[in-house]
Amino acid sequence: MIPQQQAWPLAEAVLELAVRAAAAPDPALAAAGNRTAERLRRPLCVAVVGRVSSGKSTLLNALLGRSVSPTAGGECTKVLYSFRHGMWDYAVAEPRDGSRDVPMNFEGTRLSTTIPLPADRLRRVNVTLPASLLQRVTLLDTPGLASTSVETSAVTARMLEDTSDAAADADALLFCLNSTLKDDEAAAVRTFRAARGGARLTGGTAVGLLTKADQRTSDRKTVWKEASESARKMSAAHAELFSEVLPVIGLLAETAASGALREHHARALAALAKEWNPDRSEIALASPELFLELPGPVSREERGELVALLGTFGIGELLEALRSGVPAHAAALTEVARAASGLDAVTARLEVVLGNRADVLKAASALEDLLDRAQAAGDRTIYGQAQQLLDRAEMFPLRLQEMARQLARGRVRPPAGMAEEAWLAVTVGLPRSTPAKAAQRAGAWREWSALADTSGRNVARVMVRAWQLATREGGGA
Ligand SMILES: Nc1nc2c(ncn2[C@@H]2O[C@H](COP(=O)(O)OP(=O)(O)O)[C@@H](O)[C@H]2O)c(=O)[nH]1
Ligand SMILES: [Mg+2]
Known part of the structure; x- marks a missing residue:
C-alpha cells in the first residue's frame, strides 16, 4: 500500500527557493514566495x-x-x-x-x-x-x-x-x-x-x-x-x-473498504443464492423494487439493507460468487465486492499520484507559481534557480506528460521523423544512447526550436532534456 514515510527531497529544494523568493525586493514575487512556502509545508x-x-x-x-x-x-x-x-x-x-x-x-x-x-x-x-x-x-x-x-x-x-x-x-x-x-x-x-x-x-x-x-x-x-x-x-x-x-x-467500494458487510448479510445472500436459480435472480435484480418484492427467503427489511450496501449489481455479483463456491462468510464476500468495485x-x-509522484507534484505546482512571478518581476536569479529545479530528472515524467498533451492537441507539429521520436519518448522512452548520438539528436531539436513558437520551444526543450537523460543509466523516460 501507500508508504507511510514521507520524504520530500524536491519539495525541500523548492521550499528553500521559495524562502529566498520571499525575501525578494519585488512585492509580488515576495508574496508568491510566502504563499509557495506555506503551501509546501502542508x-x-x-x-x-x-x-x-x-x-x-x-x-x-x-x-x-x-x-x-x-x-x-x-x-x-x-x-x-x-x-x-x-x-x-x-x-x-x-x-x-x-x-x-x-x-x-x-x-x-x-x-x-x-x-x-x-x-x-x-x-x-x-x-x-x-x-x-x-x-x-x-x-x-x-x-x-x-x-x-x-x-x-x-x-x-x-x-x-x-x-x-x-x-x-x-x-x-x-x-x-x-x-x-x-x-x-x-x-x-x-x-x-x-x-x-x-x-x-x-x-x-x-x-x-x-x-x-x-x-x-x-x-x-x-x-x-x-x-x-x-x-x-x-x-x-x-x-x-x-x-x-x-x-x-463507489457504493461497492465503500461497503468493501469499510467492512460494512456482516455475517448476517452473508447468510441472507447465501439463502437467496440457494432459493433462486440464476434466471430467477436476474429477474429479481432487474430493479431494487422487484428485489424487495419477489417471494423468497430473507425479510424485506434485510433485503433493503443489501440494496443500500451493494446495489442490485453488487447483489448479483455476490449471488453468482456464492453459487460458484465462494464461502458464505463476510470476509470472503467482501473480497468479491472489492474486486467488483474497481477500487484497486x-x-x-x-x-x-501520491506515492512516487507526490514530491514532484508538490514541487512542480509550487515552482510554476515562482517561475511566473520571477519572470514578471525580472528576477533572473530566482528564475534561473527555478528553471534548474524544473530540469531535475525527477521532474521529467511530468514534463513528458505535458509534451504528450501538446502533441496530442496538434498544437505542436515537429517534422515527420522528429514527431515520432517525441512519441517514442512519451510512450516507451528513448533508447539508451551514446553521448555523441544524444548530442546530435539534441542539436537537431535545438535547431528546429529556433523556428518554432513558444509551445514548440517547450517541446524542444523537453526533447533536448530527454536526450541528455538517455545517456544515463536507465535510459530516457
Ligand atoms: N448504485 C450506486 N449508487 C451510488 C454509487 N456511488 C454513490 N451512490 C449513491 O448515490 C447517492 C449520492 O452519493 P454521494 O456520495 O452522497 O454523492 P455526492 O453528493 O457527490 O457526495 C447516494 O445515495 C449513494 O449511495 C455507486 O457506485 N453505485
Ligand atoms: Mg457529498
Whole structure:
C-alpha cells in the first residue's frame, strides 16, 4: 500500500527557493514566495470534485476505508469537509467570520449530519482521523457543482464558490463523473488547471472517475465492459483535462473498504443464492423494487439493507460468487465486492499520484507559481534557480506528460521523423544512447526550436532534456 514515510527531497529544494523568493525586493514575487512556502509545508491536498450526488462522498469514504463523510442527498451535501490526519476522531465546524470553532459529534463511525451552525455562517467542517491515507494527503469533500446551470439560488452560488475555492487550493483533483462530460464540468477542470499554472506542468493532477459505473446499463454482465469502454473513450477525448478516466463503483467500494458487510448479510445472500436459480435472480435484480418484492427467503427489511450496501449489481455479483463456491462468510464476500468495485485500480492510480509522484507534484505546482512571478518581476536569479529545479530528472515524467498533451492537441507539429521520436519518448522512452548520438539528436531539436513558437520551444526543450537523460543509466523516460 501507500508508504507511510514521507520524504520530500524536491519539495525541500523548492521550499528553500521559495524562502529566498520571499525575501525578494519585488512585492509580488515576495508574496508568491510566502504563499509557495506555506503551501509546501502542508501535506499534499486532493479535492474530490464533481456534480451534486455524483458519488463524491461515497468514493471518499471508500478511500478512507470508513463511512465517515455523510452520503446521499439533503443538507449534508452542501458542506465542504476537510479530512486531515490526527490521532483521534475529531471534528469542528469552522465559522466564516473567524469566530471560535464549534465541536461536532460522530454517530458511530459517521460524522453527524447535524451542523451546529446555520448554513450561511459555516465555512467548512474540519475533521481529523487516524486513517493511514491521511498521513500522506489532506482530502477535501466538496459540496459539488450545481446539477443545472440555471439554478441560481444563494445556496447553489455558495456551493459553487466553496467547491471552486477548494479545487483552487488543491494540488490534485479527483473528478467524479456519471456520464459524458458536460460544459460546466469541463470548465471547472480548466479553471483548476489555469489556477495551477495553465497547461504547463501539472496536467497529471486531475484524474477523472466514472463513478456509479454499475448504473450505466441494466445488463449486469456487461456493466464492466460498458464502463471500461466509456472510460477509455473519455480518457482519449479529454486527454487535455484528465491524466486518465477510471471507472469505479463507489457504493461497492465503500461497503468493501469499510467492512460494512456482516455475517448476517452473508447468510441472507447465501439463502437467496440457494432459493433462486440464476434466471430467477436476474429477474429479481432487474430493479431494487422487484428485489424487495419477489417471494423468497430473507425479510424485506434485510433485503433493503443489501440494496443500500451493494446495489442490485453488487447483489448479483455476490449471488453468482456464492453459487460458484465462494464461502458464505463476510470476509470472503467482501473480497468479491472489492474486486467488483474497481477500487484497486483507483488506489493504484492514486499511489502513483501520491506515492512516487507526490514530491514532484508538490514541487512542480509550487515552482510554476515562482517561475511566473520571477519572470514578471525580472528576477533572473530566482528564475534561473527555478528553471534548474524544473530540469531535475525527477521532474521529467511530468514534463513528458505535458509534451504528450501538446502533441496530442496538434498544437505542436515537429517534422515527420522528429514527431515520432517525441512519441517514442512519451510512450516507451528513448533508447539508451551514446553521448555523441544524444548530442546530435539534441542539436537537431535545438535547431528546429529556433523556428518554432513558444509551445514548440517547450517541446524542444523537453526533447533536448530527454536526450541528455538517455545517456544515463536507465535510459530516457
Ligand atoms: N448504485 C450506486 N449508487 C451510488 C454509487 N456511488 C454513490 N451512490 C449513491 O448515490 C447517492 C449520492 O452519493 P454521494 O456520495 O452522497 O454523492 P455526492 O453528493 O457527490 O457526495 C447516494 O445515495 C449513494 O449511495 C455507486 O457506485 N453505485
Ligand atoms: Mg457529498
